[in-house]
Amino acid sequence: MEKALTYSFTTASEREGTNAEKYTLREELFGTQDVLPVWVADMDIDTPQCVLDAVKKRLQHPVMGYEEVPKSAFMAQIEWMKKEHDIDFNLEDMLYSHSVVASMHTCIEAFTKEGEGVIVQTPVYPPFFHSILKLNRKLVKNSLKLDSEGKYSFDIEDFKAKINENTKLLLLCSPHNPVGRVWRKEELEEILAICLEHNIVVFADEIHSDLVYKPNKHIAFASLSQKAKEITVTALGVGKTFNMAGFAMSSVAIQNKELKEQFKKAYDRVHFAQGSSLSHVAFETAYKEGKEWLEALKSHLYNNYLLLEAVAKKYPQFIKITPIEATYLAWIDCRSMGLKDKKLRAFFINEAKLGLNPGISFGREGSGFMRLNFAVSSAKMTEIVQRLESALQRRQIG
Structure with missing residues (x-):
């Protein structure tokens, strides 16, 4: 088993150009390829190496x-x-x-x-x-x-x-x-x-x-x-x-x-x-x-959540992050922005260049909210936060 200290989530394998759902459906869902997809609940993080190694070993037997x-x-x-x-x-x-x-x-x-x-x-x-x-x-x-x-x-x-x-x-x-x-x-x-x-x-x-x-x-x-x-x-x-x-x-x-x-x-x-x-x-x-990998992952995910929370605290007039206890899905309260659901979604697509799940898709109680998947590498999380903060800053100025 690998030691926990060897686990790094700084970067991850690129999924563009693969058949990853969140990337292949960008044009269909958001009308553009120019968004970072942070909607569907899988991770832009490599599957544990122990799992991949076990699958490779099984493939040594030629009958499937x-x-x-x-x-x-x-x-x-x-x-x-x-x-x-x-x-x-x-x-x-x-x-x-x-x-x-x-x-x-x-x-x-x-x-x-x-x-x-x-x-x-x-x-x-x-x-x-x-x-x-x-x-x-x-x-x-x-x-x-x-x-x-x-x-x-x-x-x-x-x-x-x-x-x-x-x-x-x-x-x-x-x-x-x-x-x-x-x-x-x-x-x-x-x-x-x-x-x-x-x-x-x-x-x-x-x-x-x-x-x-x-x-x-x-x-x-x-x-x-x-x-x-x-x-x-x-x-x-x-x-x-x-x-x-x-x-x-x-x-x-x-x-x-x-x-x-x-x-x-x-x-x-x-x-x-x-x-x-x-x-x-x-x-x-x-x-x-997978236990040690999971513990390292959860620490990484929570740090990602804290980065989102920090942006929300800088722009409380626009967004609030629902306090999280589990999952890697941030539930963002955007009701203070005063936008209808379609315009709120458009703000994230066109201004923040981020592809999120609209809260209204989770029921009428989700109106004014957006769901963001923060299970990504540190490098990608930095980009997500920068895009979100820039969009909110422009809105504040404009």
Whole structure:
């Protein structure tokens, strides 16, 4: 294993000219190639060398046929979850999935019927509500509360008020994308009590659980109690943690046997299969050998966040950075700029030369906000900050 001191995020491999989504879609999304793309949630940071070396070793065997996910891969994840997040999964709880969104679709199909209600807590990652609507379920919006300090919390009274006999499922984003919250145990316990009372299944998207900044600590929803285990479907993976989205491998953990059987009926209709042999190797290696790399990465990411925060503090009349507890996605409050959402997006494209996610795409509660991915090298972060500050400075003068 490499020593932590050898990890450097000063620069990263260039992704322009590759088939990287954030670069190939610039013209389509922003109408120009002249933006730095800081939208889609993957990193402009090299995937850990230990993962790449393991894949190279596997390629020495010349056959790339069908393979089952090895038990050792799931065991590596189970051991990681126990050590890092104090939750006990068993091998029989685990299922392969190529993505969390696919797992979410399957969960909606498994536990709801057309017309039944699925709760989301907005603003939230757009596939949460897109999945519900595509499957002809009823979208039930329980908007998060935003206080004067820019911190979000659950609106428990609204949550209770939105539930009726046709409400069957909660899609919980934990840690939350895009607002960066790490939900506290007592907050999750309030949600749990209500879901237990109304027989609501919880799909816990915990894909960002490893990207949490101290002193915050991720609490796995299923770890709250034995009763929590009975109603929870947990989505996990290495894609965000180790910048491995291109391996298309995640997992689903379901501890209740009956719940798993019900999920499997929908799962088997889709035919998820078992993924690729290279993904299996990459997945297992990341969990076994990636800890030191991850700790160095989180320190680097938080430093990047502080650079953004410093710009916001220089121009408080224009922007505020939502206090971050997890993820590498800055949720920027631009409401003080007084721009409609289309003009706000245009400001970032044309003035700052940055391609961000418009907050309105996360639900109407995101109006006036923008999401910026700061998982980049130090060199690229310097450029991002310079572009943003120059644009704000011109606006201040002009």
